[in-house]
Structures are given as structure tokens and as C-alpha cells.
Amino acid sequence: MFPSVASTLSLSLLKACSVVLLILVARGLVLLINMLVVAPMSDPLKKIQGPDGSLLQNHFREVMDPSISPNTHEKWVKSFGKTFRFHGFGRHDFRLLSVDFCVMSHILNSPIYEKPWQTRSLLTNLFGRGIFAMEGAEHKALRKLIAPAFSTQSIKTMTPIFFQKAEELRDKWEVFASSPTATLVEDAKIPPLPAPPYFPSPSFAEAVIDIAHWFSLATFDVIGLAGFDYHFHALQCESEEVYLAYRNMFRIADKGPKLRDLVQLYFPIIEKIFPNEATRITNESQRVISEAGQQLIQSKKLAILAEKASASEIKEKDILSLLIKSNLSADISGRLSDADLLSQLSTFLFAGSDSTSLAMSWCIHLLSLHPDIQDRLRSELNSLSPCASNSSSTSGYSAPAHAEAIDGLPFLDAVVRETLRLCPPVHGTMRVATRDDNIPVSSPIVLRNGTIIQPGETIRLRKGSYVHIPIEALNFSTDIWGEDARKFNPDRWSSLPHPARVPSHPGLANLMTFSFGPHACPGWKFSMLQTKIFLATLIPHFVFEPAADIQKFNAILTRPYVCDQFEFGARLPVKIGRVNL
Template sequence: MLFIQPLFDPLKNMQGPGGSLLQNHFREFMDPSISPDTHEDSVKLYGKTFRFHGFGRHDYRLMSLDLRAISYILNSSVYEKPWQTRSLLSRLLGKGIFAMEGEEHKVLRKLIAPAFSTQSVKAMTPIFYQKAEELRDRWEDITSRATSQEVSFTPTAPTPTSSTNSCVIDVSHWISRATFDVIGLAGFDYHFRSLQDESEEVYLAYRNMFGVADKGPGLKGLVQIYFPFIEKVFPDEGSRVTQESLRVIHNAGKQLVHNKKVVILAEKADAKDIKEKDILSLLIKSNLSSDSSKRLSDGELLDQLSTFLFAGSDSTSLTIAWCIHLLSLHPDIQKRLRDELLSLPVNPVSDASQASTEIIDALPFLDYVVRETLRLCPSVHGTIRVATQDDTIPISSPIVLRNGTVVQAGEEIPIRKGSYVHIPIEGLNMSADIWGEDARTFNPDRWSSLPVSARVPSHPGIANLMTFSFGPHACPGWKFSILETKIFLATLLPHFAFEPAEDIRKFNAILTRPYVYDQFEKGSRLPLKVTKYTS
């Protein structure tokens, strides 16, 4: 592994950074505080497709910012998520859609599709408005009490400022609570009520479990992937918290799936259409109407709950939080968006009908701001695939090999079975070759006239935006996430103005989260100065 296999690995001929025997380049390419510079410098030095060291000089990894190569990899059945990645995801979320490959993934994808159709997502609009308005009311109460000093502040509570009707709020935490409530109702018709009180048992179980996951697996966690018995023989605090959380979630989920099936089977006997429109009900309905040989068991249905909850709450909450953060840094753009929202002839916030959804979708600058946030702040920094057989990958930009040979555009580079391919989602979203020289600048107006290189859609309706990936493993809930984000912004921005309160940086856990510079030990936070807006 250390000396012989690398001699026959075709990636050894690729250009890329060097290093000592056991040196890796993970931080350079995966730490969002430095990875944009690394990606940009690597493309200049080596071309759009290059290799770097994984767990040492023997472990060649391929990375590409060439959309032709990425499109081929993400659409080819040759490339799968590594079993190690799927094992980690399964341990946390069960055997959900993110941990599946091949025919199994294809069957589940087909079952899930009706739950995320345009019609189904629009049916969830009242829930989006309900929770957005509830969050607005909580913030109005907090800012009012902070001003009158009627609330006792703790280190984690909102902090009053000298401004009238203003205080510093951890917007990331509060938005996460709101989106958790949204997916509880929209996903399973389940009331977490976390915006009111963070005490519900299942909510706390998920939060505790995701809190452990955000710390990363560590060395012991990586070893446990290969030797699972270690966790049972030598459990640590993280393992105990995860197992207890999974027990609570499993018991509640099992009862929830059972109750839903009883209701749906009873309604099916009485009417052609199932009344329940939450994601779980639609999934059960689709499951019951499919080929019996391809139906999911109750346990497999249960595994999807955690996947939907994680992807549907935290990823969307981060998009909303990052968007508000970017608006706080660009007050001119914040004002322009607020003016657009305040100029509406019909107030979409007070009218949760389908008409209001169409009004929200028709707002051009709101759409630009959301897309630009998704581009600069994808919730997932990158993804990984492994070649399941020897293959060749087409490229659209020439590269020079270490021996001086030039691989021209339209030709292919070889890769051997077992090689890992890293796909830099944020790197592609910030590529100057795709988005222009100001690719790392927050500029919503770019979406009014995208460069030709960014117009060819990799995902329906989102141009060459990598945030939701594309191909068979593209995020099925992208419409859900975008509409929810727009409704939260349309509800909050007319009532509040946002200003920076701290130096905010990014870090990678499972998702890309914010933290306060020099306060990483306090965990993920995004404090902003929130002021009640008056025209």
C-alpha cells in the first residue's frame, strides 16, 4: 500500500502538491477558511484537474474543478459514495437515501419524488409562513424586552445594545429551531414546538445526536468504521449520547409510522385521495402503491425520517442564516431587498395562499439574493466518490502531466478502481472560470445576466450551481429549501434590520457552519445585531 501500489496508480502522473511520506492535504482543500485560496492557486498551478495526498503520499486523491469531469462522475454508476462515508451516515441517520447506492437508491428516489413535487411543496407553504411569523414574533418580543431590560441575560441569551429596540441575537440558533419545527410539521405532521421551548424529547434527541456528529468522528471514530466492535466494548460519551438519542428517535418514529399507516389505510378505503399531505404520508402512500417487491419496510421508512429531518432543517436553516449574515455585511443590498418586499401590492406575509407563493416566486431580487447565498455558502462544502472499477474521465480543459505530456480538452484521464474523487462544491461555486473574476464576491445582480459558462444548467432551474449537486444523487428537496428560504426572508426582513456583531468564520462538520472568530470552543454561533425596522 505504501510503496508498491502507488507505482502503478495512474494518478501518480498527475500534477499536484507534494509532501512527506505521511503528510495529507485535507485541511488545505477542506477547511473553508483557506480552501477558496487553495482551489484558486491549484487551478493556476496544475490545471482544473489534479491530485493531492489523502492519508499520506501513497494515497493519491483526484480533485477536479472541470464541470465536464464532474458531470461525468456524478452521472456515472461507476462512482459511488465510499462505504466508509455510507457507514458514518448510516450510524447517524439510519439507512436513508444519502447512504444508498445503485438500484436500492433508484427505487427510493422514485418513491420520494411525489413528496417533493412542485404541487406538494406549495401545499406546505402555510407551514412555512406559520413558523416564519412565529419566529418574527419571538424576535420582536426579544428586542422589546431587551430594550426595556425586562429580561435577565445569560451568556447564551440575546444581548441588549444601546440602540432602541435592538439586541444581539444568535440568528443561526433561532432559525434552526424554526426550520426544525417546519420539517416536523411538513415532514411528519409532528409538533416539536422548539420555537417556544426546547424541551421536547425527540427534538432534544436529534439535537444531542447532531451535536456529537458536528464534532467529527475523530481518530477513534475513523478506527471504529473498520472495527465496529470497539464502540460496544469501549463506548465513550459521544457513543452513549448517540445510542440513547437513537433509542428515543426509534421509539417515537416507530409509533409515528404505525399511526400514519393506520390513517392512510383507513382513508384509502373511504376515498381515492389521501388527505394528509406531509412528506411521510406521501411517502407511505407511494410505498403502498408500488410493486410489493420494491416496498420499504417500516424500519426503512423510519430511516428516512432522520434523513429528512437533518437535510430539511439544518441545511435550510444555514442557508437562511448565511443569507442574513451576508445582508448584514452589505446594507445597500439589504435595503434594496427590503424595499422590494415592502413594495408588494399584496402582503405575502399575511396571505398564506397559493397566490402569495406565486408573488414570492416572482420577486426577482429576492430570487437573486437567495441564489447568490446558495452559491457562496453551500451547506455542504464538498462530497466524495470512489471508482468501483478502472475507468477514464473526460476533461474539457487541458492539463499537463508530471512527465510533460499534455492531455488535451476532449481527451480522458485514467483512474484505477478504489481511487477517491473529491468534488469541491464550494470550489466550483466560486470558480472564476465559471462565474467571472468577481466569483468570490457577494453580487446578487450577477443572476440577471450570468456569463455563458454559468448558464448551462447542471440542475433544473439553478444554472451551474453545485449546492444541490446534480445527477441521480441530486438533492430531491431543493424546491422545498428555496421556497422556505424565500418565505422566511420575506417575513423577517420587513420587520428587522441586521448588522454585524462579531467576526464570523466558517467551519466544516457534516455541514458548513458559522462560528465566532477566536471563540470556536463555544460551538456554532452567528450573533448579529437585530433592530426592529421602522420606515
């Protein structure tokens, strides 16, 4: 009797499991058919022209690989117009891309469009709930909270730090430039650099240094001091515990998301059950950062509360202190937790150090390729008062006043802007529509059936559609910047074409590098001024020449590498020689 009952129960359980399995399979098939067949048929983007592909073909490399994307964008614009669609994860996945500023302005200013949840999850996993991972009302409140830390007045108080670290870097390079034929690399396994087919070297002592590495150290030190009054001493010795924790974590971010990382977004339990080396490094780095960060936040919070209680002026001017002060002044319901404060610092450290160091590196690289422009810039910098080329943060001159003089140099400003236009640290970004929308266009669109959407009319985009924001493509657009848009020409900034003069971002015209709208980079003034001060400190002392053929690759940021030596990672070697002052 009992075996019979057990058999009956087992049979019933098996049938139940089979039914559940059949339901799951059927539901999966329905979802798959809807995704691959039904949904694409009703997608409005299906009507728009664009490159075609096979069933599972994507166009991600054509869109996001900086080694081919400029030619791809130019080719597609000529073939399909300024606004078109391409394939994401297969022929069924239509995505919008446009170099029509009217389209981009609408998307970047509209609350309908947000960063995809996948992007926000990746950023949160690395840096916590920083400002770049937030959306909606939460993002708006945080922007308001951090605004005082990036005001013009606040940045002025940070200029002594900019000068201090620029001079420290200059002194390092002076030693290198005094060692003829020195080749400075960080890894003995890296092969020697190929001889570049460029102009001959002048007759001065020279060395080959990886400027990307050295600028990274310097900007890390800057953001440590300016951001939260913390001494990394990276320029002197790369051994400080918190610095190494950040750097190890950022090295993982530099590699970009792998297939496993994307799968883990949908199945987070994989990371907990089967942690890999990247997970272990990230977790350990975050532990070190969290412990040090909590101590720092608590000590600064106590100092600020004590100064408020005594009604004395708050002396701390670093970003963390200003952020804590702003946070304590906010309504209790809108205040950030200590963990969220730390997330902002990690976000600022990555965005503020690596993006700025890349801007400086690309600028020196471009100047090395254009010695005439380099000479013009050096002459302008030498036209400042003597302390312009022999400055010292302890020499008694006013750092803010000197910074203001440097900031006002027209050709330096043009060189920096032109570098940021040609080499934006962020190649592009993405948005997703949170509901159906009609997007206005300023350039005609010819649909696949021959219908023309005229300027002033709209195209329809349905909820869930992805939009790629092609920062580089907009910075390279000949319709905006002229026929020489892909050439390094700082003089263009003295007589910009009309399309480039209509500002989308206050103070930056139509330069897309810092984006615009509610999600524009809050630290763009900080980055611009820091870059100018470093260049003003270094260029009067050194002459730069190319040392290798340099290419770009994309991780989270656009980084340099030596052609045919990609496996050795991001590097930007440059010949450096002393200027006879």
C-alpha cells in the same frame, strides 16, 4: 509419560501459533509494501501534477477547511490547472480533485462512482439507511419512491406551514428588538462579543441574537410538521422529548468524525465493548426516536389504509404520509420496511432543517454586511401586496398564491441563489471509483512529464481511487462566475457568464450547492421556497447589522462561529433592530 505428551502438545501449539503469527505479519508487510510502494508506482494519478508532500503528510485541511480552502483551490488551479491530484493519508494516497465541469459531470452522473463505504457507514450509524447512505439500484428505487413527496404540487400544500413558522419567529424577534441593548445568548459562560469594525448602528432599538440558533429551531418545527405532521414546538420551548433526542444526536454529528469513530468503522466491536459518551447518547436518542417514529408510522399507515378502503381522498399531505402512500403502491419486493421509512425521516430532518437554517443564517449575515443590498431587497418585498410584510397564516389569503408571488421576486431569488453559491451548507463531498474508468476533460492537463492531455481526451482512473467533489471551489470558480466570484453580488444572476448559464442542474444553472445528477438533493425546491418565505416575512420588519467577526468551520455541514471563540461552538450573532413600518 503424561507430562511429556503435554509438553509435546504445548510445543506443537506454540509452533502453530508462531507460524500463524508469522503468516499474518508477512501478509501485513506485503499489504503495507503494496500500499506504500508498489500500488502508487502504477497509479495513473501519479502522472498528474499536484502539490507534493512528505511520507505521511496529507492535504485534507487545505482541501476541506473553509477558512483556507478558497485560497488553496485558487492557488492550486493556477499552478496545476483545473484537474490535479493531492495526497490523502500520506504520499502514497493519490486523490483526484477538479474544477473542470466536464470531469465533475462525468463523475456525478456515472454509476461507476459511489460514496465511499466509510461515508455511508457514518451516515447509517447516525440516521439509519437513509437515501444519502444508499447507492446503485437501491438508491434509484428510493428516489422514485420519494419523488411525489417533493413535487411542486406537494410543496405548495406545505406553504402554510412555512408562513406559520416564519411569522412565529418574527413575533419572537419583535420582542427581542423591543428590548434596547439586550444581548441574547444561550450560555452564560460564553464571553461577550467583541465590537465589530463595521458601519455604525442606526438609531433604533436593537438586540444581539444568535440567528443560527433561532433559524435552527424554526426549520426544525417546519420539517416536523411538513415532514411527518409532528409538533416539536421548538420555537416555544426546547423540551419536547423527540426534539431533544434529534438535537442531541445532531450535536454529535456536528462535531464530525474523530479518530476513534474512524477506527470503529474498521473494528465495530470497539463500540460494543467500550461504548463512550457519544455512543450512549446516540443509542438513547435513536431509542426515543424509534419508539415515537414507529407509533407515528403505524397510525398514519392505518389512516391511509382506512381512507383507501373508503375510496375517500387522502387528506394527509405531509412527506411521511405521501411516502407511505407511495410505498403502499409500490411492488411488494420494492417496499421499504418501517425502519427504513423512519431512516428517511431522520435523514430529511437533518438535511432539511439544518442545511436550510444555515442557508437562512448565512443570508442574513451577508445582508448585514451589505446594507445597500439589504435595503434593495426590503424595497422589493415591500412592493408586494400589503400582506407581504404583515402576513398571517390565518388571515384568509391564499398561502400557495402568496408563496408563488414571493417565489417570483427576481432580486429575492438572486439574493438566495448568491447566498447558496457563496455559503453552500455542504462544503464538498467524495466519490470512489468502483471500477477502472476513463474521464473526459474539457481543459488541458499538463502531466508531470510535460505531456499534454487535450480537451476531448481522457485521463485514466483506477478502481478504488477517491475523487473529491469541491462544491465550494466550483461555486467560487472565476472561470465559471467571473473575476468577482468570491464577492457577494446578487446582480450577477441577471446576466450570468456563459459558463454559469449552461445548466448542470435543472433550474439552478451551474450552482453546485445541491449537487446534480442522480444524487442531487431531492428537496432543493422545498429548501429554496422555505428560505424565500422566511426572508420575505422577516426582512420587511427588521434591519440587520453584524455583531462580530464570523468564520466558517466544517463538520458534516459548514457552520459559523465567532472568530477566536471556536470553543463555544456554532454561533452567528447579529444585531437586530425594528423597521418603522
